[in-house]
Amino acid sequence: xxxxxxxxxxxxxxxxxxxxxxxxxxxxxxxxxxxxxxxxxxxxxxxxxxxxxxxxxxxxxxxxxxxxxxxxxxxxxxxxxxxxxxxxxxxxxxxxxxxxxxxxxxxxxxxxxxxxxxxxxxxxxxxxxxxxxxxxxxxxxxxxxxxxxxxxxxxxxxxxxxxxxxxxxxxxxxxxxxxxxxxxxxxxxxxxxxxxxxxxxxxxxxxxxxxxxxxxxxxxxxxxxxxxxxxxxxxxxxxxxxxxxxxxxxxxxxxxxxxxxxxxxxxxxxxxxxxxxxxxxxxxxxxxxxxxxxxxxxxxxxxxxxxxxxxxxxxxxxxxxxxxxxxxxxxxxxxxx
Ligand SMILES: NC(=O)c1ccc[n+]([C@@H]2O[C@H](COP(=O)([O-])OP(=O)(O)OC[C@H]3O[C@@H](n4cnc5c(N)ncnc54)[C@H](O)[C@@H]3O)[C@@H](O)[C@H]2O)c1
Numbered sequence: 001x002x003x004x005x006x007x008x009x010x011x012x013x014x015x016x017x018x019x020x021x022x023x024x025x026x027x028x029x030x031x032x033x034x035x036x037x038x039x040x041x042x043x044x045x046x047x048x049x050x051x052x053x054x055x056x057x058x059x060x061x062x063x064x065x066x067x068x069x070x071x072x073x074x075x076x077x078x079x080x081x082x083x084x085x086x087x088x089x090x091x092x093x094x095x096x097x098x099x100x101x102x103x104x105x106x107x108x109x110x111x112x113x114x115x116x117x118x119x120x121x122x123x124x125x126x127x128x129x130x131x132x133x134x135x136x137x138x139x140x141x142x143x144x145x146x147x148x149x150x151x152x153x154x155x156x157x158x159x160x161x162x163x164x165x166x167x168x169x170x171x172x173x174x175x176x177x178x179x180x181x182x183x184x185x186x187x188x189x190x191x192x193x194x195x196x197x198x199x200x201x202x203x204x205x206x207x208x209x210x211x212x213x214x215x216x217x218x219x220x221x222x223x224x225x226x227x228x229x230x231x232x233x234x235x236x237x238x239x240x241x242x243x244x245x246x247x248x249x250x251x252x253x254x255x256x257x258x259x260x261x262x263x264x265x266x267x268x269x270x271x272x273x274x275x276x277x278x279x280x281x282x283x284x285x286x287x288x289x290x291x292x293x294x295x296x297x298x299x300x301x302x303x304x305x306x307x308x309x310x311x312x313x314x315x316x317x318x319x320x321x322x323x324x325x326x327x328x329x330x331x332x333x334x335x336x337x
Pocket of ligand 1: 279
């Protein structure tokens, strides 16, 4: 008997088998489809943020939050500082539009979400989360936390943007230390992607989760660290900055050569002395003094050159002169030290 060829068998089997129902095509992962999905997802609940201190960091934090759809109550002890902050935010957004990163509509909407508030109580009362951005001074911050604890509603989260101060020492000033934590943004806050979330010894899990959620909503990446002077980032960053200053002080190399060495040799996006100027030499000095006092490690002792520049009012980019002279276009030029 002739054997049926395997192709004939296959054809018959295919005929006998019930026809597969046509599968609905998978939704396409196009931009339009993503938009449609996003339109169906309810927007996250609005968060009202109070930013206290509208200087270098405060204005940037306010801008980021407003761009993410939060209502922002921006307060500063000085009315003039509030006006400067609003001007800086407008300038940042204009730059963003020029670069095609921000649409005119989003920029206008963000500006409308920021309310300058002259009275601390008015800013604190209405907020879900308060981010303190006042200068790096333990007593100043402790007094502020005492006030904020009294003025805010019980469920509000109290965060400090401190670069180095133990959260525990700020939380001690509050009746409810479980809602106090660190939210350490980086400079410039509207550009830098990292936020260090600092868990104090008494910070509740609820406060941490709320803060991490907020950081993600702001489009930033959180790293969670335990409470210790200088946390993880400042301890390392300041060390490099202070060592670079000692290298200038000892006459080993000029600031621009040290920075070039770190930029090209170690692939740092910005050398440690340019970065110190950007942060503010007064801020760096306050942090170094605090870390030296708390950790008693010789390498955190502030170098004399740093003290001298601060005494002379050479605070870095914000005063136009530090380790560099900062020209009108915001570029650093070599300066006599
Ligand atoms: N500068 C940086 O690069 C940087 C980076 C990360 C974190 N930080 C931290 O952020 C905090 C703020 O630093 P900054 O560089 O923005 O300082 P800044 O001096 O630029 O601004 C501080 C602002 O706080 C205001 N202020 C002072 N006392 C106040 C009070 N009692 N109530 C309300 N406002 C008050 C001042 O008028 C000023 O406008 C510090 O803790 C600092 O360590 C700074």
